[in-house]
Amino acid sequence: MNSPIDSEAPALLQARGLAYLRNDEPIFGPLSFQLYGGDVVLMEGDNGSGKTTLLKVLSGLLEPSSGEILLNGEPLTLARLSHQVALLGHLLGIKAELSPLQNLRFAIGIGGLRAGITPHHALKSVGLEGYEDVPLRQLSAGQKKRVALARLLLVPAALWLLDEPYANLDREGIGLVNRLLELHALRGGAALITSHGAYAYTSGTPRRIALRNTDMAAA
Amino acid sequence: MSYGTATSACRAVFVRDFGLVWRRRGDALNPVLFAIMVVALFPFALGPEPKALQQISAGAVLVALLLAGLLSLDALFRSDLEDGSLEQLVLSPHPLALLLACKIAVHWLTTALPLLLVAPLLGEMLYLPRPVLGTLMAALALSTPLLSLIGAVCVALTVGMRRSGMLLALLVLPLYVPVLIFAAGACNAAQQGLPTLAPLLWLGAALALALVLAPLACAAALRISLN
Numbered sequence: 001m002n003s004p005i006d007s008e009a010p011a012l013l014q015a016r017g018l019a020y021l022r023n024d025e026p027i028f029g030p031l032s033f034q035l036y037g038g039d040v041v042l043m044e045g046d047n048g049s050g051k052t053t054l055l056k057v058l059s060g061l062l063e064p065s066s067g068e069i070l071l072n073g074e075p076l077t078l079a080r081l082s083h084q085v086a087l088l089g090h091l092l093g094i095k096a097e098l099s100p101l102q103n104l105r106f107a108i109g110i111g112g113l114r115a116g117i118t119p120h121h122a123l124k125s126v127g128l129e130g131y132e133d134v135p136l137r138q139l140s141a142g143q144k145k146r147v148a149l150a151r152l153l154l155v156p157a158a159l160w161l162l163d164e165p166y167a168n169l170d171r172e173g174i175g176l177v178n179r180l181l182e183l184h185a186l187r188g189g190a191a192l193i194t195s196h197g198a199y200a201y202t203s204g205t206p207r208r209i210a211l212r213n214t215d216m217a218a219a
Numbered sequence: 220m221s222y223g224t225a226t227s228a229c230r231a232v233f234v235r236d237f238g239l240v241w242r243r244r245g246d247a248l249n250p251v252l253f254a255i256m257v258v259a260l261f262p263f264a265l266g267p268e269p270k271a272l273q274q275i276s277a278g279a280v281l282v283a284l285l286l287a288g289l290l291s292l293d294a295l296f297r298s299d300l301e302d303g304s305l306e307q308l309v310l311s312p313h314p315l316a317l318l319l320a321c322k323i324a325v326h327w328l329t330t331a332l333p334l335l336l337v338a339p340l341l342g343e344m345l346y347l348p349r350p351v352l353g354t355l356m357a358a359l360a361l362s363t364p365l366l367s368l369i370g371a372v373c374v375a376l377t378v379g380m381r382r383s384g385m386l387l388a389l390l391v392l393p394l395y396v397p398v399l400i401f402a403a404g405a406c407n408a409a410q411q412g413l414p415t416l417a418p419l420l421w422l423g424a425a426l427a428l429a430l431v432l433a434p435l436a437c438a439a440a441l442r443i444s445l446n
Contacts, residue, residue, distance in 0.1 A: 095235070109223060109231020
C-alpha cells in the first residue's frame, strides 16, 4: 500500500488479520490494512463479498471473530470508537416522519457537533436549502441520502465508513459525495467507502481494497 | 468540536420520540381503546350484577391494562431497527443504557400514562368500590413502569427476529405474572379492609431495582440483537 508507513503518527485506523465468521462460514478476511488522515479508500467487491459486514465490524457494531482493530495506535473500545467513527449504512438512520432539520438535530444530540457548522449550513452544502421543514417522506430517495450525508458533515468523526454512498444519487449527487470526501480528506479525516464498482471516487487516485469471496487482495 | 453532554443526548431522544408519537397520535390511543373494549365485555359475559362485577373489578382492570400495554410493546424498537436509527443510537458516544432509559420513559409516558388516566373510568364500569380505587391507582403507578422496563428488555432480545410477536408474549408474560400478583394482592387486601402497604412496597422495591438494571440489560440485549 502506498501510505507513509514510516511516518511518526500512528494510523487513524489499523486492521490486523481481521476476519469475521458467521456460523463458522467465513464472511471476509483475514484482512490487514491501514488508514491515515487524508486517505480515501475505495473498497470494491461483488454482492455478498462482505463489504457491509466489514464496515459493521470496523464501526464496532459487530465483533470480529479474529484479529484486532487499532484506532490511533490504541486498541479499540466502544467508547473510543464512537467518538471517531461515523457510519452511513444501507439504512440511513433517519426518520421519514420528521423533517431534515429535526433529523439532524437528533443526530447532533446523540453524536455531537463539529465546530463551525450548523444544520442549516450542512443542508445548504448538500443542496437541500428550502427543504429544512419538509417531512422526509415527501422527499425522494436521493434527497433522503443527501440528508444522511449532511449528518456526516455535522458529527465530529474523523473516520467515515460509507456503505454504497453513490446509490440512489444522480450525477450531481455523485459529484457531491466526491466533493464531501475531498473536503473531509483535506481536513485530515479518512474515509472507507464501498462500491460494487459502478461509480468511483475520481479525485486523485484513491487506494483500493478489493474483496473477493472470503479472500482479499490489495491493488 | 464538541461531543455534547449526556443530558443533551437524552434531550434529543425525548424531543425526537415525543415528536414521532405526536405525528402518529392516532396510534397512541389504540391501547386505551383496547382496554376500554376488554373491560366493557365483562358485564356482557358475567351479567350486570354489581356484586359479581365488584368481586373481579380490580383484577379485570389490571389484566386489561397489562394486555393493552403488551399490545404497544412490540413497537418500542421496531421502527428504529427498520430505518437504521438503532445503529446510530448504538454508535453514539453516550451511554446506550441512558439513551434507552429515555426511550423507555417516553414509551411509558405515551402508552401507560393514558391507560393510568382511564383506569378510574374502567373501575367505575365494573363497580369498583371507591375505597379500593386509591390502592388500585397506587398499584398501577408502581407496576406499569415496571412492566415497561421488563418488557423493554424482552423486546430488545427479540427485535432482531422478523415475527417476534408470539415469542415476545411467551417471554414477557411469565415475568409479568409476579407483578400482576403483587398488584392484585394489594387491591384484594384493600377490598377486604386489610393493610395494603406490604405488596405495594414489594412493587416499589422491584421498580427501584428495574430502574437501575433494566436499561443496562436492554442495552446488552440490543447489542446482541444487532449481531
